[in-house]
Amino acid sequence: MARGLTRFVGRENSMAALMEAYEKAKIGTGQVVGMVGEAGVGKSRLLFEFKHRLPQEFGYLEGHCIHYGGAMPYLPILDLLRSYFEIREGEREMVLRKRMKERIFGLDSIIADLFLI
Ligand SMILES: Nc1ncnc2c1ncn2[C@@H]1O[C@H](COP(=O)(O)OP(=O)(O)OP(=O)(O)O)[C@@H](O)[C@H]1O
Ligand SMILES: [Mg+2]
Incomplete structure:
Protein backbone atom coordinates (compact mmCIF):
# COMPACT_ATOMS: atom_id res chain seq x y z
CA MET A 1 0.00 0.00 0.00
CA ALA A 2 1.34 3.40 -0.95
CA ARG A 3 2.06 5.73 1.92
CA GLY A 4 -0.78 8.01 2.93
CA LEU A 5 -3.51 6.03 1.22
CA THR A 6 -6.36 4.23 2.87
CA ARG A 7 -6.56 0.48 2.20
CA PHE A 8 -8.09 -0.09 -1.22
CA VAL A 9 -11.47 -1.80 -0.89
CA GLY A 10 -14.10 -3.12 -3.29
CA ARG A 11 -14.20 -2.17 -6.97
CA GLU A 12 -13.64 -5.80 -7.98
CA ASN A 13 -15.82 -5.54 -11.08
CA SER A 14 -14.25 -2.32 -12.28
CA MET A 15 -10.77 -3.67 -11.70
CA ALA A 16 -11.67 -6.88 -13.53
CA ALA A 17 -12.92 -4.83 -16.49
CA LEU A 18 -9.66 -2.87 -16.60
CA MET A 19 -7.57 -6.03 -16.37
CA GLU A 20 -9.63 -7.65 -19.12
CA ALA A 21 -9.00 -4.63 -21.37
CA TYR A 22 -5.30 -4.85 -20.55
CA GLU A 23 -5.20 -8.56 -21.45
CA LYS A 24 -6.86 -7.86 -24.80
CA ALA A 25 -4.57 -4.92 -25.53
CA LYS A 26 -1.58 -7.08 -24.72
CA ILE A 27 -2.44 -9.50 -27.51
CA GLY A 28 -2.87 -6.69 -30.00
CA THR A 29 -6.54 -5.79 -29.69
CA GLY A 30 -6.34 -2.15 -28.67
CA GLN A 31 -8.93 -1.10 -26.11
CA VAL A 32 -10.50 2.14 -24.94
CA VAL A 33 -12.03 2.24 -21.48
CA GLY A 34 -14.16 5.11 -20.24
CA MET A 35 -14.47 5.74 -16.53
CA VAL A 36 -17.25 7.99 -15.34
CA ILE A 66 -7.95 20.30 -19.90
CA HIS A 67 -11.44 21.69 -19.78
CA TYR A 68 -10.58 24.43 -22.28
CA GLY A 69 -8.57 22.05 -24.48
CA GLY A 70 -11.37 21.29 -26.97
CA ALA A 71 -9.92 23.68 -29.54
CA MET A 72 -6.50 22.02 -29.48
CA PRO A 73 -6.43 19.06 -31.83
CA TYR A 74 -4.98 15.81 -30.45
CA LEU A 75 -4.10 17.45 -27.14
CA PRO A 76 -3.96 14.28 -24.99
CA ILE A 77 -2.23 12.38 -27.80
CA SER A 83 6.32 11.79 -22.71
CA TYR A 84 7.22 8.79 -24.90
CA PHE A 85 9.91 10.75 -26.74
CA GLU A 86 10.89 12.69 -23.62
CA ILE A 87 10.43 15.97 -25.42
CA ARG A 88 11.40 18.94 -23.31
CA GLU A 89 10.66 22.58 -23.86
CA GLY A 90 13.21 24.36 -26.04
CA GLU A 91 15.00 21.22 -27.21
CA ARG A 92 16.89 21.40 -30.49
CA GLU A 93 15.07 19.87 -33.39
CA MET A 94 18.05 17.81 -34.52
CA VAL A 95 18.48 16.21 -31.10
CA LEU A 96 14.81 15.53 -30.94
CA ARG A 97 14.65 14.01 -34.41
CA LYS A 98 17.51 11.67 -33.55
CA ARG A 99 15.84 10.49 -30.34
CA MET A 100 12.49 10.01 -32.05
CA LYS A 101 14.10 8.00 -34.83
CA GLU A 102 15.91 5.77 -32.36
CA ARG A 103 12.77 5.17 -30.34
CA ILE A 104 10.63 4.43 -33.36
CA PHE A 105 13.16 2.08 -34.91
CA GLY A 106 13.71 0.47 -31.53
CA LEU A 107 10.04 -0.52 -31.33
CA ASP A 108 10.46 -3.28 -33.87
CA SER A 109 13.18 -4.18 -36.34
CA ILE A 110 10.47 -4.42 -39.01
CA ILE A 111 10.10 -0.63 -38.87
CA ALA A 112 13.79 -0.03 -39.43
CA ASP A 113 13.73 -2.53 -42.32
CA LEU A 114 10.84 -0.67 -43.94
CA PHE A 115 12.76 2.60 -43.87
CA LEU A 116 16.00 1.12 -45.12
CA ILE A 117 14.53 -0.47 -48.23
N1 LIG B 1 -11.87 1.67 -3.40
C1 LIG B 1 -11.35 2.52 -2.53
N2 LIG B 1 -10.84 2.08 -1.35
C2 LIG B 1 -10.29 2.94 -0.46
N3 LIG B 1 -10.22 4.28 -0.65
C3 LIG B 1 -10.70 4.78 -1.80
C4 LIG B 1 -11.29 3.94 -2.80
N4 LIG B 1 -11.68 4.71 -3.83
C5 LIG B 1 -11.35 5.95 -3.49
N5 LIG B 1 -10.77 6.01 -2.28
C6 LIG B 1 -10.24 7.22 -1.62
O1 LIG B 1 -11.25 8.23 -1.73
C7 LIG B 1 -10.68 9.48 -2.06
C8 LIG B 1 -11.29 10.03 -3.36
O2 LIG B 1 -10.99 9.17 -4.43
P1 LIG B 1 -10.49 9.69 -5.85
O3 LIG B 1 -9.59 10.85 -5.72
O4 LIG B 1 -9.96 8.51 -6.59
O5 LIG B 1 -11.86 10.16 -6.51
P2 LIG B 1 -12.15 10.72 -7.97
O6 LIG B 1 -13.35 9.99 -8.47
O7 LIG B 1 -10.92 10.63 -8.80
O8 LIG B 1 -12.53 12.23 -7.67
P3 LIG B 1 -12.51 13.49 -8.68
O9 LIG B 1 -13.73 13.34 -9.55
O10 LIG B 1 -12.65 14.65 -7.76
O11 LIG B 1 -11.23 13.46 -9.45
C9 LIG B 1 -9.20 9.25 -2.11
O12 LIG B 1 -8.61 9.59 -0.89
C10 LIG B 1 -9.07 7.77 -2.40
O13 LIG B 1 -7.81 7.24 -1.93
MG1 LIG C 1 -9.79 12.13 -9.79
Whole structure:
Protein backbone atom coordinates (compact mmCIF):
# COMPACT_ATOMS: atom_id res chain seq x y z
CA MET A 1 0.00 0.00 0.00
CA ALA A 2 1.34 3.40 -0.95
CA ARG A 3 2.06 5.73 1.92
CA GLY A 4 -0.78 8.01 2.93
CA LEU A 5 -3.51 6.03 1.22
CA THR A 6 -6.36 4.23 2.87
CA ARG A 7 -6.56 0.48 2.20
CA PHE A 8 -8.09 -0.09 -1.22
CA VAL A 9 -11.47 -1.80 -0.89
CA GLY A 10 -14.10 -3.12 -3.29
CA ARG A 11 -14.20 -2.17 -6.97
CA GLU A 12 -13.64 -5.80 -7.98
CA ASN A 13 -15.82 -5.54 -11.08
CA SER A 14 -14.25 -2.32 -12.28
CA MET A 15 -10.77 -3.67 -11.70
CA ALA A 16 -11.67 -6.88 -13.53
CA ALA A 17 -12.92 -4.83 -16.49
CA LEU A 18 -9.66 -2.87 -16.60
CA MET A 19 -7.57 -6.03 -16.37
CA GLU A 20 -9.63 -7.65 -19.12
CA ALA A 21 -9.00 -4.63 -21.37
CA TYR A 22 -5.30 -4.85 -20.55
CA GLU A 23 -5.20 -8.56 -21.45
CA LYS A 24 -6.86 -7.86 -24.80
CA ALA A 25 -4.57 -4.92 -25.53
CA LYS A 26 -1.58 -7.08 -24.72
CA ILE A 27 -2.44 -9.50 -27.51
CA GLY A 28 -2.87 -6.69 -30.00
CA THR A 29 -6.54 -5.79 -29.69
CA GLY A 30 -6.34 -2.15 -28.67
CA GLN A 31 -8.93 -1.10 -26.11
CA VAL A 32 -10.50 2.14 -24.94
CA VAL A 33 -12.03 2.24 -21.48
CA GLY A 34 -14.16 5.11 -20.24
CA MET A 35 -14.47 5.74 -16.53
CA VAL A 36 -17.25 7.99 -15.34
CA GLY A 37 -18.40 8.77 -11.82
CA GLU A 38 -19.33 11.44 -9.32
CA ALA A 39 -16.57 13.59 -7.88
CA GLY A 40 -14.65 11.72 -5.20
CA VAL A 41 -16.14 8.34 -5.99
CA GLY A 42 -12.71 6.81 -6.65
CA LYS A 43 -11.82 7.12 -10.36
CA SER A 44 -8.24 8.31 -9.81
CA ARG A 45 -7.68 5.76 -7.08
CA LEU A 46 -8.90 2.92 -9.26
CA LEU A 47 -6.55 3.99 -12.03
CA PHE A 48 -3.71 4.27 -9.52
CA GLU A 49 -4.36 0.73 -8.24
CA PHE A 50 -4.65 -0.59 -11.79
CA LYS A 51 -1.33 0.98 -12.80
CA HIS A 52 0.34 -0.73 -9.87
CA ARG A 53 -0.99 -4.10 -10.91
CA LEU A 54 0.60 -3.86 -14.36
CA PRO A 55 3.90 -5.63 -14.92
CA GLN A 56 6.92 -3.36 -14.45
CA GLU A 57 8.08 -3.83 -18.02
CA PHE A 58 4.74 -2.65 -19.33
CA GLY A 59 5.05 0.82 -20.85
CA TYR A 60 2.60 3.22 -19.28
CA LEU A 61 2.09 6.70 -20.70
CA GLU A 62 -0.29 9.40 -19.58
CA GLY A 63 -1.89 12.22 -21.48
CA HIS A 64 -4.08 14.86 -19.91
CA CYS A 65 -7.08 16.84 -21.06
CA ILE A 66 -7.95 20.30 -19.90
CA HIS A 67 -11.44 21.69 -19.78
CA TYR A 68 -10.58 24.43 -22.28
CA GLY A 69 -8.57 22.05 -24.48
CA GLY A 70 -11.37 21.29 -26.97
CA ALA A 71 -9.92 23.68 -29.54
CA MET A 72 -6.50 22.02 -29.48
CA PRO A 73 -6.43 19.06 -31.83
CA TYR A 74 -4.98 15.81 -30.45
CA LEU A 75 -4.10 17.45 -27.14
CA PRO A 76 -3.96 14.28 -24.99
CA ILE A 77 -2.23 12.38 -27.80
CA LEU A 78 0.46 15.06 -28.03
CA ASP A 79 0.97 14.65 -24.30
CA LEU A 80 1.50 10.92 -24.77
CA LEU A 81 3.99 11.46 -27.58
CA ARG A 82 5.87 14.11 -25.61
CA SER A 83 6.32 11.79 -22.71
CA TYR A 84 7.22 8.79 -24.90
CA PHE A 85 9.91 10.75 -26.74
CA GLU A 86 10.89 12.69 -23.62
CA ILE A 87 10.43 15.97 -25.42
CA ARG A 88 11.40 18.94 -23.31
CA GLU A 89 10.66 22.58 -23.86
CA GLY A 90 13.21 24.36 -26.04
CA GLU A 91 15.00 21.22 -27.21
CA ARG A 92 16.89 21.40 -30.49
CA GLU A 93 15.07 19.87 -33.39
CA MET A 94 18.05 17.81 -34.52
CA VAL A 95 18.48 16.21 -31.10
CA LEU A 96 14.81 15.53 -30.94
CA ARG A 97 14.65 14.01 -34.41
CA LYS A 98 17.51 11.67 -33.55
CA ARG A 99 15.84 10.49 -30.34
CA MET A 100 12.49 10.01 -32.05
CA LYS A 101 14.10 8.00 -34.83
CA GLU A 102 15.91 5.77 -32.36
CA ARG A 103 12.77 5.17 -30.34
CA ILE A 104 10.63 4.43 -33.36
CA PHE A 105 13.16 2.08 -34.91
CA GLY A 106 13.71 0.47 -31.53
CA LEU A 107 10.04 -0.52 -31.33
CA ASP A 108 10.46 -3.28 -33.87
CA SER A 109 13.18 -4.18 -36.34
CA ILE A 110 10.47 -4.42 -39.01
CA ILE A 111 10.10 -0.63 -38.87
CA ALA A 112 13.79 -0.03 -39.43
CA ASP A 113 13.73 -2.53 -42.32
CA LEU A 114 10.84 -0.67 -43.94
CA PHE A 115 12.76 2.60 -43.87
CA LEU A 116 16.00 1.12 -45.12
CA ILE A 117 14.53 -0.47 -48.23
N1 LIG B 1 -11.87 1.67 -3.40
C1 LIG B 1 -11.35 2.52 -2.53
N2 LIG B 1 -10.84 2.08 -1.35
C2 LIG B 1 -10.29 2.94 -0.46
N3 LIG B 1 -10.22 4.28 -0.65
C3 LIG B 1 -10.70 4.78 -1.80
C4 LIG B 1 -11.29 3.94 -2.80
N4 LIG B 1 -11.68 4.71 -3.83
C5 LIG B 1 -11.35 5.95 -3.49
N5 LIG B 1 -10.77 6.01 -2.28
C6 LIG B 1 -10.24 7.22 -1.62
O1 LIG B 1 -11.25 8.23 -1.73
C7 LIG B 1 -10.68 9.48 -2.06
C8 LIG B 1 -11.29 10.03 -3.36
O2 LIG B 1 -10.99 9.17 -4.43
P1 LIG B 1 -10.49 9.69 -5.85
O3 LIG B 1 -9.59 10.85 -5.72
O4 LIG B 1 -9.96 8.51 -6.59
O5 LIG B 1 -11.86 10.16 -6.51
P2 LIG B 1 -12.15 10.72 -7.97
O6 LIG B 1 -13.35 9.99 -8.47
O7 LIG B 1 -10.92 10.63 -8.80
O8 LIG B 1 -12.53 12.23 -7.67
P3 LIG B 1 -12.51 13.49 -8.68
O9 LIG B 1 -13.73 13.34 -9.55
O10 LIG B 1 -12.65 14.65 -7.76
O11 LIG B 1 -11.23 13.46 -9.45
C9 LIG B 1 -9.20 9.25 -2.11
O12 LIG B 1 -8.61 9.59 -0.89
C10 LIG B 1 -9.07 7.77 -2.40
O13 LIG B 1 -7.81 7.24 -1.93
MG1 LIG C 1 -9.79 12.13 -9.79
